[in-house]
Amino acid sequence: MFTIGKLAAQAGISTDALRYYEREGLIVPSGKTDSGYRLYNKDSIRRVQFIKHAQHCGFTLAEIVELLVLQRRDAACCGDVRSLALEKKLQLESKIRTMKLMSKALDALIESCANEFSPVDQCPILCALEQAALPERAH
Amino acid sequence: MKVEIFYSAGCTRCAAGLENLKAAAQQAVKQLEWREINVLEEIDYAVDLGVLTLPAIAVDGVLVFASLPNVRQFRDCLVRRIAKEG
Numbered sequence: 360m361f362t363i364g365k366l367a368a369q370a371g372i373s374t375d376a377l378r379y380y381e382r383e384g385l386i387v388p389s390g391k392t393d394s395g396y397r398l399y400n401k402d403s404i405r406r407v408q409f410i411k412h413a414q415h416c417g418f419t420l421a422e423i424v425e426l427l428v429l430q431r432r433d434a435a436c437c438g439d440v441r442s443l444a445l446e447k448k449l450q451l452e453s454k455i456r457t458m459k460l461m462s463k464a465l466d467a468l469i470e471s472c473a474n475e476f477s478p479v480d481q482c483p484i485l486c487a488l489e490q491a492a493l494p495e496r497a498h
Numbered sequence: 499m500k501v502e503i504f505y506s507a508g509c510t511r512c513a514a515g516l517e518n519l520k521a522a523a524q525q526a527v528k529q530l531e532w533r534e535i536n537v538l539e540e541i542d543y544a545v546d547l548g549v550l551t552l553p554a555i556a557v558d559g560v561l562v563f564a565s566l567p568n569v570r571q572f573r574d575c576l577v578r579r580i581a582k583e584g
Contacts, residue, residue, distance in 0.1 A: 373521045376562065398507060436508065436509065437506020438506065438507065438509045439508075439509060441506060441507075441508060441509070442506040442508075442509035442552050445506045445537055445538060445552060446506075446551050446552055448541070449537070449541070449544060449549055449550050449551075449552075450550050452541060452542075453548070453550060454543050456545060
């Protein structure tokens with residue numbers, strides 16, 4: 360059994376993060392000491408690794424809860440998990456497009472500033488930001 | 499009218515009720531083009547239309563349902579669009 364500090368050290372996250380995971384229903388201590396301190400077992404380490412891997416793939420904590428629910432549901436199948444992964448990919452692809460558009464908008468602003476020694480009240484970037492709306496996301 | 503269903507292979511949510519929706523569309527629309535799209539095979543197109551959740555339905559290139567509607571909602575949507583087109 361591990362205390363919260365030991366679990367945090369083993370998993371490479373903070374004790375605050377572990378307490379937050381507990382509040383969000385992602386992890387449950389397997390017991391408590393007589394003094395009321397949380398105790399965790401090896402499954403908790405595996406659970407934290409699961410959460411970290413899922414976060415690296417872009418899943419939010421709420422979505423990770425959904426994955427964990429699917430993991431426990433007898434009627435669920437791989438296709439259901441795959442579907443959540445595909446939805447995450449769609450969201451990421453959409454964000455990438457939006458960010459590329461933002462990057463292009465910045466290209467245009469950077470190009471508009473030919474003289475970096477001009478006084479700031481003549482800064483074409485600041486003027487453009489004040490005057491023009493950035494391009495809307497294409498659908 | 500082109501109706502496109504974006505789905506993920508093996509997803510139970512996606513398969514449920516799809517046949518009923520197809521039958522409703524066939525009843526409501528005379529010239530129907532029905533496409534069932536495995537989103538992984540046309541992910542760029544799905545992102546173009548703004549598909550973020552599965553299953554999703556687009557009509558004539560516009561995303562109209564971000565999840566599967568019931569038959570009545572779907573039929574109403576198609577009928578409204580037909581009326582709008584005149």
